[in-house]
Amino acid sequence: MQSELPNMKIRKAIESDCPGIARVQVDSYRTAYAPIFPQEYLDHFTYEEQEGDWRGLLASADQGTVLYVAVDDADEVIGYALGAPSSEMPPYESELVALHVCQTYQGQDVGRQLVAAVSAALYAQGCQSLFLWVLADNPARAFYEKLGGVLVGKKPWENNEYFKLDIYEMAYGWPDIHKLAGPSGS
DSSP, X not given: OOOOOTTXXXXXXXXXXXXXXXXXXXXXXXXXXXXXXXXXXXXXOOHHXXXXXXXXXXXXXXXXXXXXXXXXXXXXXXXXXXEEEOOSSTTOOEEEXXXXXXXXXXXXXXXXXXXXXXXXXXXXXXXXXXXXXXXXXXXXXXXXXXXXXEEEEEEEOSOOSSSOOOOEEEEEEESOTHHHHSTTOO
């Protein structure tokens, strides 16, 4: 296992992070999802459009939504995590909506630290549990299992209006969010 990046820090996202968040998102989609989605679908994501989406989310986010970034020593975004309270999957009270880390920084504890930051923020809001959806064919499922996530659901991929694909999402849950919020996951 590789050690933490010495000059990386996790902090709440600010508006000036939006271009970096968009870059991480689009690049991550194009690499991680290439074996899953048609190239035509992946090509429709642009840095500019995603940056606008992130700016809109930060401007209109309710008090419960939390967005954290991991930045390197040059304050460049290398990963992000988005979470929010949710009643979509009782008894789970909050959702990790998105987690993406630049490919070159994967396996270096960035993802776990982002999950911990979002979990701690949601726990501080009173959420006791967390779940997430991940594509069934996404290798990131192993990461969530390593964090102690338990498989709690399955559904067809919802964004399937343009491409009729046989893709499913799997739900992982953590009944005790406090375990994710600590520095070592405990």
